[in-house]
Amino acid sequence: MTYGHVDQETGEYVIDRPDTPTPWINYLGEGVYGGIVSNTGGGYSFYKDPKNQRVTRYRYNAVPDDQPGRYVYLQDRESGEYWSPTWQPVKDELADYECRHGPGYTTIESVYDDIAAEMTYFVPLGEDCELWVLDIENEGEETRTLGAFSYVEFSFPDAAADQMNLDWTGQIMRSRVDEDAGVIEAYSSAEEISYTHATSAEVAGFDTQRREFVGQYGTLEEPAVLDAGAATDSTATHDNVIGSFEHDIELDPGERERIVFLTAPERDDDLIEKYEDPSVVDEELDALQAEWDEYLSTLQVETPDEEMNTMLNVWNPVQCRSTLYWSRTASRYQAGLGRGMGTRDSSQDTLSIVHAVPEQVRETLESLWEIQFPDGHAWHQFYPLSGEGDAGLAKEDPSKPQWFSDDHLFLVLGTVQYLKETGDDDFLEAEIPFEDGSTGTVREHIERAIAFTDEHRGKHGLPRMGYADWNDSLNPDDGSGEAASVMVAMMYCRVLREVADLYEFLGDEDLAAERRTQRAEEIGRIDDHAWDGAWYTRAYDDDGDVIGSASEDYQQISLNTQTWAVLGGVDDERAERAMESAHERLNTKYGFALLDPPWEGEGTIDRIGGTTTYPPGAKENGGIFCHAHTWSVVAAGLLGDGERAHQYYRQLNPMTHEDEAELRRTEPYVYVQNVLGPAHEDFGVAKNSWLTGTASWAYVGATQYLLGIRPTFDGLVIDPTIPAEWDGFEMTREFRGATYEITVENPEGVESGVESVEVDGEVIVGDVVPAFEDGTSHEVRVEMG
Template sequence: GMVELAPGEARELVFLLGEGETAQEAREVMARYRQPQAAGEAFELVLSHWDKILDTIEVHTPDTAMDTILNRWLPYQALACRVLARSAFYQSGGAYGFRDQLQDVMALVYARPDIARAQLLRAAAHQFKEGDVQHWWHPPTDRGVRTRFSDDLLWLPYVVSFYINTTGDRAVLDEVIPFLEAPLLATGEDESYTQPTVSTEQASLYEHCVRTLDRSLGLGEHGLPLMGSGDWNDGMNRVGNQGRGESIWVGWFLHNILDWFTPFSEAREDSKRAAAYREHVIKLKRALEAEAWDGDWYRRAYFDDGTPLGSVQNEECRIDSIAQSWGVISGAADQHRAVRAMAAVEEYLIRRGDGLVILFTPPFDHSALDPGYIKGYVPGVRENGGQYTHAAIWTLIAYASLGDGDRAGELFALLNPINHASTRAGLHKYKVEPYVAAGDVYAVPPHTGRGGWTWYTGSASWMYRAGLESILGFLLRGERLRIDPCIPRSWPEYEINYRYGSARYSIKVENPFGVSRGIASVEVDGELQPTDDIPLKDDGAKHTVRIVLGVRPQATAEIQGAETAQSPLIK
């Protein structure tokens, strides 16, 4: 009904939204929270719950828009929407995606490592005993899709490795989880929607990971990983679905995973497998440089018939960003080629006038190539040559990995949704919520710069990691922390407040020489540290950390000594 307020009058209104198993339970909930005091107390509990999570890491930088999105919105989006709700305006499904939530929980390892750990085990429980996985599934029945995707299964060892390296929790590898069983895909069948059964066979998380890796070691004609019915770009589902096409992106990705995971095999004295993985890394690197380099950038894939994709030979999709960015992120690409490839990304894929970092160009439209359902998207929309924010963030991370802090900071500002609403014109162009990451942004008139799917996108987790880890350099390694930033040279300083258990660490990073990276000194509670590592103690105390960017004095002396020895002009 109508609520009328007299001059100076104030009233408190309580709106109740909820559900109950029975009508009686619903009535009891309504009766309890009709009292404003009870509703207020419940609201304060909700605020306290989120504060405890979102206040774990708080940053203060010269880029206030970065502070706004990093400090609360991105981790909130990753947890509330992606992990808990799994639903939003543009995709209201409630399903788990195998690769999706694994990537999401990477943003939660600092504030809620328990949630990240639980997702590792949940994902492993949706792996078939043959090693492949459900692409997605719906609880509570867990009915879902079995596919021939080449990357889905690989995200398990990738995120397991990231989780262990960050938290130090190697015990997770010993957790025992059952497999699933379902009919195998028939010849010529790319996917099937089935109701699997829980197998009587179970194994450790380590065994789940190595079944994934062992299944992914097959190579095609060019010595590159087989693409199957798709890789990260779902829409490229007919590039390799006949079993011969190869994915260069999966090559970089698998190289990265084997590099990270093999030490766990060695630590468990699984020496035969570790040796095989080391040898496979060498094979991959050799093939990637011999068969993937196109002259100015790396190709994206090879079709079943051997036709290259992402090549200057192509009319459409001549250059694809993720084949360049992951060459850098994996650390596998030749250094000179990596720089050259990212220069090509700068030239062809970063459109500063439109505020976009597009996925590839030109988009698929009229050429004879049939990469898959991606060609059904309007050119310049979503995966078909629009800005797919996920991949755009990988571009940012690659530039930071190369030490280009200016470009990394610029791209973060360009991708940050907060900045899309900084002007009235920008707001009317962007049209969607400016406080959460959007999965895609249109790159075709008349909608250029318009946000696509919001909330339900894995780009929230990656944007958080890009800002916190790649730019601000926050690298947690169990009970040690290292700050190894790659910031814009114009930044004079920034701060990170980190809650480690019951302790608080107030970290100030100073940049007196205007550099992007490099650590000159680290002090903890006024004591100069012999290395760049910050030892962490869960002791209930407040600790101060001072980091000065630059070159360590010892390194400077060594450089000067080498120059003196080499120069005939200095005596």
């Protein structure tokens, strides 16, 4: 069963029935003021920091689901009947319904009793506010008299206190109303806030006290104000503050009226007056769409795979932008209460987006380097409002190491990718503080990161695990000095190769050679102590015993060390055999399980950690962790296996599972973090959409390793690995300000290999297209063979 489709002309995802298996959401805003909105108007907003500057409230795991949100009720004044044009919260059967999620905006259209309503939600570019644009039209043959009632529920700025310290927050939130100006403010005796809900229309009434609007023991589905047919003009002196305006509307047949509601983190009368003009609202929406079109235009593809085209041209880069803005902090699955912007997460998020917004990526990297300690490791996360960092999940068990073994390494990889994409070598000499206030150049930060891994080693000299590596729930390190991560050893090999290439490009041959020697020594340790005969082991525990070996009862094989053996360039022959083992043991219809067999039974949590708290087949315990699956696309691309690179990509692509919406439940236009694995009774159910590292690596895997066009220090390398039956593909890509129109032809039906490359009609030597001046456009013709 399907619930919608992609509009191929606009790129919007069109939902044509409101009762989706889970709320299907969209993100509003571009990293400052923003929030989420669902296909029925549910969701919430925040300003700069979802934890410390929450603007509107949301109730997780609530019944009914996906409330509150950005609502308008419409009421027939003669009959008293009322409904929600967004379906929620009243849930009356609408004669027509359509939600159109687009980049940065959502429009919900419906018809009820001959009244057509359209609600468009968006955050204007550069503004700290959101607009709800309500257009109402009388499609009947008689004049209609209607009432319109808005509803938004304000949060205390500290989102955790708003949920948990109800005595305090319930006493200090208040409201004031400027009825003539059409402005409601929520303010506090403890915080300098003036959260605002404003309207462009003449006010017939208002409410700011939730209890009065809903009624004692009432619900949003049947609020007391709508039952009575009139607002109460309530003012909140404490407790739950809302913003609700009542408006009188009279429409002749065919007549249309617009009301614009504005919600903002502070009162700004100039801003309110600006958006009372309907033409200005339309101009701002056009400007927003034009800005998104410009962003998306930086990389466009045309391949024989239509679902791939849809994802790469619209929804994958839309999702990548959201993850760069908000990391993993605030979604339908993360409440934004305790999780900051992840160091590892944000570092990886930059990989997919640096070609489109290099300045923003540089700012992100600078912020991340500032939470690195002088010894080279980094805080696991930071909070954008304060800039402060902390150890993340490790705080829950202070007896374990309070650092993660991969954070600083992913930060190096993100920085090197930025340098390849932009050619901004000056960034290496930028002075950036360490966590303690001392300073160093970016190059010094990189060297400290390398030194930390080199100086913290466990069993067999492999890098020590710390609290965890990429797998947050693999926690065998209790401090004996034995626990080690094979995955981090492989990551370290990739980091050393990338940094050696950088130094060689900069002309520092001695340091490049030193890093290559370190890398060769690390590969030797991996070959000597991590090869299990047909695949690589995963780690060593605190007693020095192996994890991820055929000799074990559980987790005999793990995905990550098979893919990273290829990504790290550890041993070509063994890595290819390891990937074959992973394909045989771990691959499923929906992607690779993270390990097999899953852990079960008692007595394992002390040895392994959080993985064993999940039932078999869930999350890290044998679930399909989609972020990890993306590395199989990269690995297959590096191995030149086009059939499998494409197979692995399609297994992951949510568009290919669009007709399984009842099973998967999540949005078919964005990636998820995980899917329940084959050992679980609900195999195939997807979880945790939108804010996941899957998005960035899926984009990187598809564009840079399957289609094979990726940045180097010298230019764009053309190295496609595609299915043999493809006759080619096209890509338009911006690189260092120039535009490359790339046509790849595959006349011999090969999976990899390049026979010739022409740039502007001239054959070049090799497969690296040089960088050109900003603003220029170039034709690149590639023949595979």
